[in-house]
Amino acid sequence: MGSECFECVERVIKERRSHRFYLDKPVEREKLEKMIELAMWAPSAMNRQQWFFVVVGGERLKSLLSVISKSVEHLMPRLERFFGDTPKIIALTKQFFRNLGNAPIAIFAYYTPTGDDYSDVQSVSAAIQNMLLAAHAMGLGTCWMTGPVHVEEEINQYLGVKDKKLVAVVTVGYSAKKPPVPPRREVEKKVVWMID
Numbered sequence: 506m507g508s509e510c511f512e513c514v515e516r517v518i519k520e521r522r523s524h525r526f527y528l529d530k531p532v533e534r535e536k537l538e539k540m541i542e543l544a545m546w547a548p549s550a551m552n553r554q555q556w557f558f559v560v561v562g563g564e565r566l567k568s569l570l571s572v573i574s575k576s577v578e579h580l581m582p583r584l585e586r587f588f589g590d591t592p593k594i595i596a597l598t599k600q601f602f603r604n605l606g607n608a609p610i611a612i613f614a615y616y617t618p619t620g621d622d623y624s625d626v627q628s629v630s631a632a633i634q635n636m637l638l639a640a641h642a643m644g645l646g647t648c649w650m651t652g653p654v655h656v657e658e659e660i661n662q663y664l665g666v667k668d669k670k671l672v673a674v675v676t677v678g679y680s681a682k683k684p685p686v687p688p689r690r691e692v693e694k695k696v697v698w699m700i701d
């Protein structure tokens with residue numbers, strides 16, 4: 506792979522953002538299919554590929570909003586702890602959980618348990634990140650959400666999903682707003698080098 510390809514990968518990784526406001530514009534099915542295809546090229550523990558995705562849009566997603574919006578109540582204690590002095594963030598988060606930013610699509614990412622939850626969650630997470638990067642490279646916005654896992658049972662009942670564990674919900678759509686760039690921590694504080 507040449508340096509040109511590396512530059513592209515670096516840009517896609519660094520420029521991907523979490524989008525919480527979407528345009529009223531449908532997402533092409535081919536793009537969604539590409540996201541799923543590339544998700545499935547992620548590494549997985551023992552190559553078990555335990556992931557399972559449910560892609561939801563239209564009226565089904567609209568009716569799921571009332572279920573998903575309940576999950577924010579479970580998050581309130583943590584939101585208040587971390588963002589107590591920035592009530593705007595709490596209000597925006599509540600709003601996002603109410604309407605998913607009008608995202609036309611949400612992808613529910615599951616695993617079929619193998620008895621090794623630790624590995625299964627990590628494998629699905631790798632697939633989700635692939636999906637996010639693929640979406641960004643195709644001009645789509647996404648947001649990785651674990652908040653809805655608090656109401657997993659109700660979601661699964663609605664979607665008719667059985668014997669699977671929900672890892673996250675990924676909203677997908679064309680972004681209506683350029684999100685801010687949340688700063689990253691200093692590299693020096695997050696790594697210890699022991700290579701000599």
Ligand SMILES: Cc1cc2nc3c(=O)[nH]c(=O)nc-3n(C[C@H](O)[C@H](O)[C@H](O)COP(=O)(O)O)c2cc1C
Nearest residue numbers: 521522523601648649650651652653684685686687
């Ligand atoms: C495991 C995980 C769970 C997340 N859950 C939520 C969520 O429930 N709601 C939400 O609005 N954002 C959620 N996010 C998005 C993060 O808030 C976001 O990635 C972080 O603020 C950095 O911003 P960026 O993605 O634009 O770089 C989650 C991200 C990850 C990786």
